Amino acid sequence: MSKVARAIFPGAERRARALGERLRLARLRRRMTVTEMAARVDASRTTIYHLERGDLSVSLAILVRALSVLSLEEDLDLIARDDVLGQRLQDLSLRQPRRASPRA
Numbered sequence: 409m410s411k412v413a414r415a416i417f418p419g420a421e422r423r424a425r426a427l428g429e430r431l432r433l434a435r436l437r438r439r440m441t442v443t444e445m446a447a448r449v450d451a452s453r454t455t456i457y458h459l460e461r462g463d464l465s466v467s468l469a470i471l472v473r474a475l476s477v478l479s480l481e482e483d484l485d486l487i488a489r490d491d492v493l494g495q496r497l498q499d500l501s502l503r504q505p506r507r508a509s510p511r512a
Contacts, residue, residue: 416464428462434478435460448477 446453459466475481
């Protein structure tokens, strides 16, 4: 049974490609080849190519290991750190104080 291709939002796709490019630049700044990166991440060169292209089929485990190899693992703590929308929605559901009814 083949996998069903799911649509990806264009904005998410752009962000994934941008992340891949940042990972590629981080690797290059460390003067690391794709082969070296793949060996240290314990993945194939093809997987590293996919990761650096922003292919969303690459597993989260590979991304986490790649960030660790690049000494960027603390960046994981920044993902969904500030849930501004969730906090606003939660605040809206809090009880509002009752207002005194106007007397005639």
